Amino acid sequence: MxxxxxxxxxxxxxxxxxxxxxxxxxxxxxxxxxxxxxxxxxxxxxxxxxxxxxxxxxxxxxxxxxxxxxxxxxxxxxxxxxxxxxxxxxxxxxxxxxxxxxxxxxxxxxxxxxxxxxxxxxxxxxxxxxxxxxxxxxxxxxxxxxxxxxxxxxxxxxxxxxxxxxxxxxxxxxxxxxxxxxxxxxxxxxxxxxxxxxxxxxxxxxxxxxxxxxxxxxxxxxxxxxxxxxxxxxxxxxxxxxxxxxxxxxxxxxxxxxxxxxxxIRKRHSQTWKKVKRVLLGTALLAGMLAAAAGIYSYYQHERSQNALAILNNPEQSTLDKLESTAEEEGQAVVRQRKELLQEELSRLQEQLDAADEENRLATVMQELEQYRQARPGILEDEVEQLLRSAEEKQQAMLYQKVKTAFDYEPQGFFSLAMDFLQAYPSSSRCDDVREMITLYDLSQQENARQRIRSIAVQSRTDLSTKSQRIQGFLQEFEDRLTAEEKQKMHRAAELGRQFSERRDYTVRLKRSGGFRDPYSQGVWLYIGGQLVKEYNSPGASRNVTWNANRLNIQWQSGDAVKIVLRDRSYNDENVAWTTDRGPLALKILSEKQFLNSIDKDWTKTLDEPFIHFTVDGITSEDWEIAEAYLMPGEAW
CATH class of the missing domain: 3.40.50.300 (P-loop containing nucleotide triphosphate hydrolases)
Structure with missing residues (x-):
């Protein structure tokens, strides 16, 4: 430095x-x-x-x-x-x-x-x-x-x-x-x-x-x-x-x-004739020089005033040019004529302001007022400021009316207009009304979005994928308006929908089977997408079997049917009961105890509520409740 x-x-x-x-x-x-x-x-x-x-x-x-x-x-x-x-x-x-x-x-x-x-x-x-x-x-x-x-x-x-x-x-x-x-x-x-x-x-x-x-x-x-x-x-x-x-x-x-x-700062505090006078006072000679200088200064000021009056009376110049050219003049006649000219312009602008019913016309009035304010309006400065405030208030009222109209009739453009208003006039008394409209708008938009998601009936893998994407879009738009619990459940629903729509690896384990009235050697067959993927055989006869089977890795995606079959291995080695799920969430029958809804007619008297119980790693009972609430059928929406 x-x-x-x-x-x-x-x-x-x-x-x-x-x-x-x-x-x-x-x-x-x-x-x-x-x-x-x-x-x-x-x-x-x-x-x-x-x-x-x-x-x-x-x-x-x-x-x-x-x-x-x-x-x-x-x-x-x-x-x-x-x-x-x-x-x-x-x-x-x-x-x-x-x-x-x-x-x-x-x-x-x-x-x-x-x-x-x-x-x-x-x-x-x-x-x-x-x-x-x-x-x-x-x-x-x-x-x-x-x-x-x-x-x-x-x-x-x-x-x-x-x-x-x-x-x-x-x-x-x-x-x-x-x-x-x-x-x-x-x-x-x-x-x-x-x-x-x-x-x-x-x-x-x-x-x-x-x-x-x-x-x-x-x-x-x-x-x-x-x-x-x-x-x-x-x-x-x-x-x-x-x-x-x-x-x-x-x-x-x-x-x-x-x-x-x-x-x-320099112009405001430059050396003036008053300061010169204080310095020069003290001797008669200097006092005489000051008097002569004052006379010269008076003549100079008179000439300046005459030049300024000539400018003010020049019909070829605009009023704004006249005022800007004479802004530094302080002579009484000049100040008086500047005031009269400006008053005429302010009256004209007041009429234009009252008649302005479009934004561009109002903007033109405000631009002219700003120019006159910069032209040093003198004692009329407060009037210029008041007109500018009136123009700004009218501009605010126009924008507010646009916000209301958009809220009532043009919802697509409402939000951006409302935010423009709050940013432009943060201290306005109308801000509370605009914020209330935004709240109502958000609720309306959120309800419409919920209705669109609710209307998606999941009957295929494509439906499931679409619903998952819609849920993700809903979260991006409205997440900050949701409770923590609802937000967490929606995120999990979107994740499950995306996961089930893709072919993924799952680990399943057979835990129990049974429902026989007398001891039988039991077998369990598992079909995925119509293909037999695993046969289980019990080592002995029992009415209910607790399996110590190893975990089984399978591949599944929404649309693949899942079938589980309970078999008799003691006599005829045949199917006695089974359940098949062909729905978009068929994997669910491998996640909990399933009572088999199809029973061979020759075994009806031998069975008492036959069942098979599988589990799937990584998917909990709470996950299936979320999937039921938000994906299929999706009554939470």
């Missing part, structure tokens, strides 16, 4: 530097703001200003910030309290900035760590500051509820009072109870992360929209308020990390917004 470029224009000798102090709560972007200044201070930067550290501590700190950004890393949070001093030269004006960069939120505690000289320097700078820079992070310092916004300015005021009080503790001096008003620059940091935040007018609209109470309080307490979007890097890049995507500074650093900020 010590390698700052030489100023192209040296400051005028004898000019008193403009004093500026910078404030910002924790996380508001103080460190990144300074890092952007550090980048601008590099010799190869095309800027109208030069940045020079006033001491070694500041130079080292700024150099470290610039190096960090160059490595495409964000400056780490401050862990020590530093009093930093910078001098900025811009178009022959000097601006001295004093910044307290401190960790945490306890500003008073951090101040007490400073030396007597540091506190004295701070108080001297802050009490006589020509301008105060208030930093706000658009994402964290401008919350949606108004009390938190007001808390921000109270926190900034507490910073100033803390400096004065700590100085009084150290020096036993009485501090000024009612300090003079000063200019305030509201700086929206990280402006590259917010759409349409590229100039002062947009920054002003953004701040007044998201923090109207805070803005009103600042304007009441300040002499003049300026609004500036600032970014230390120009834009950020995305980088893949193990825990996800992270934002990092761009390789090509392009700090933006600093020049307009310091130009505003």
């Amino acid at each position: 010590p390698k700052t470029k030489e100023a192209t224009k040296q400051p005028t000798a004898g000019k008193e530097p403009i004093r500026v102090c910078l404030l910002g709560s924790e996380g508001s972007g103080k460190t990144c703001f300074l890092a952007g200044l550090a980048i601008l201070g590099e010799p190869n930067r095309p800027s109208n200003m030069t940045v020079s550290p006033a001491d070694t501590t500041t130079a080292n700190y700024m150099d470290e910030l610039a190096t960090t950004l160059r490595r495409q890393e964000w400056p780490p949070p401050t862990n020590l309290t530093n009093v930093l001093k910078l001098r900025i030269c811009i178009e022959q004006s000097l601006i001295d900035i004093v910044i307290v960069d401190y960790p945490g939120e306890d500003f008073r505690r951090e101040l007490r760590k400073l030396t007597y000289d540091q506190i004295e320097t701070l108080y001297e700078q802050y009490s006589k500051a020509d301008a105060i820079l208030l930093l706000f992070d658009p994402h964290h310092d401008l919350p949606s509820d108004a009390p938190n916004r007001e808390l921000q300015i109270e926190r900034q005021e507490a910073h100033l009072k803390a400096i004065a009080n700590i100085w009084a503790e150290r020096s036993q001096n009485k501090v000024e109870e009612n300090p003079r008003k000063t200019d305030v620059a509201i700086i929206l940091t990280k402006s590259d992360t917010v759409d349409s935040l590229g100039n002062s007018a947009q920054a002003r609209r953004y701040f007044r929209k998201h923090a109207p109470f805070l803005d009103q309080k600042i304007r009441t307490q300040a002499d003049e308020v300026g609004y500036f979007p600032v970014t230390a890097v120009g834009h950020a890049e995305e980088e893949e990390w193990p825990d996800g995507v992270r934002s990092i500074p761009s390789r090509d650093l392009e700090p933006a917004g600093y020049d307009p900020l310091f130009q505003w």
Whole structure:
């Protein structure tokens, strides 16, 4: 950072530097703001200003910030309290900035760590500051509820009072109870992360929209308020990390917004004739020179006013061009005529606003109003602002009506319109109505989706696969609205449907068979897809057999019939009872005790509820309950 470029224009000798102090709560972007200044201070930067550290501590700190950004890393949070001093030269004006960069939120505690000289320097700078820079992070310092916004300015005021009080503790001096008003620059940091935040007018609209109470309080307490979007890097890049995507500074650093900020400070506090008068008073000779200069100045002002009036009366120029060309003029006749012209335009725009019944017509009115606001409307500024607020309210009402119409008649476009409204007008009283419509819409959409799934009758492998896919799609759309239990069951149902639709390997085990009234040697045959895959034979005669059979690996997919047969091995070696399942979930008969529903007529008097009991590894009774509830028949829908 010590390698700052030489100023192209040296400051005028004898000019008193403009004093500026910078404030910002924790996380508001103080460190990144300074890092952007550090980048601008590099010799190869095309800027109208030069940045020079006033001491070694500041130079080292700024150099470290610039190096960090160059490595495409964000400056780490401050862990020590530093009093930093910078001098900025811009178009022959000097601006001295004093910044307290401190960790945490306890500003008073951090101040007490400073030396007597540091506190004295701070108080001297802050009490006589020509301008105060208030930093706000658009994402964290401008919350949606108004009390938190007001808390921000109270926190900034507490910073100033803390400096004065700590100085009084150290020096036993009485501090000024009612300090003079000063200019305030509201700086929206990280402006590259917010759409349409590229100039002062947009920054002003953004701040007044998201923090109207805070803005009103600042304007009441300040002499003049300026609004500036600032970014230390120009834009950020995305980088893949193990825990996800992270934002990092761009390789090509392009700090933006600093020049307009310091130009505003320079113009607001440039040397005026009043300052010249204070310097020149003292001798009769100089008093005479001042009087002559005043006469020249009066003549110069008269000529300027006449030129301005000629512009205002030029029929070939548009009203907007006239107002923009004479925005700097302060003569009474010019101000009066500017007011009359603007009043005519505001009356016209009011009529157009009342008649606007389409979005494009309303947008045209708002664009013109914004142009007139930037043309410095003077005492009519409040009227312009009021018209803009009325236009914004009408724009909000139009979008709200579109949301309602879509909700009633065009459900396909409703959700995106509703989200557009909530994003555009997060503090609107209509937001509760829109959220209620979204809730009703979600319930309606969810019920329609349930009905579509319920209507799928699973009669084949294709039906089963389709239903499984529909369940997965339902979860992707509505999972966050489901109970934990229902969500778990639906996921398992979709998984079982997908598994059964494919040919998979299963491990089965024969546990018991029987139902004979007298002891018989028993046999059990297992058929999959019409093919005999296993014969079991008992070693002896028994009414019921407990099998110690090894596990059997089979292949099955939905659509393959499953048949189990109980046989007599004692006399005729024949089938005595059996059960066949040809349904999409036929595997189920191998998962529990099955009473055989087909009995050979010659064996009806010999059998008493014949049964065969298999098990399937990895599929529980709860799984089959889920499959029955959500797949087939699917009454849970």
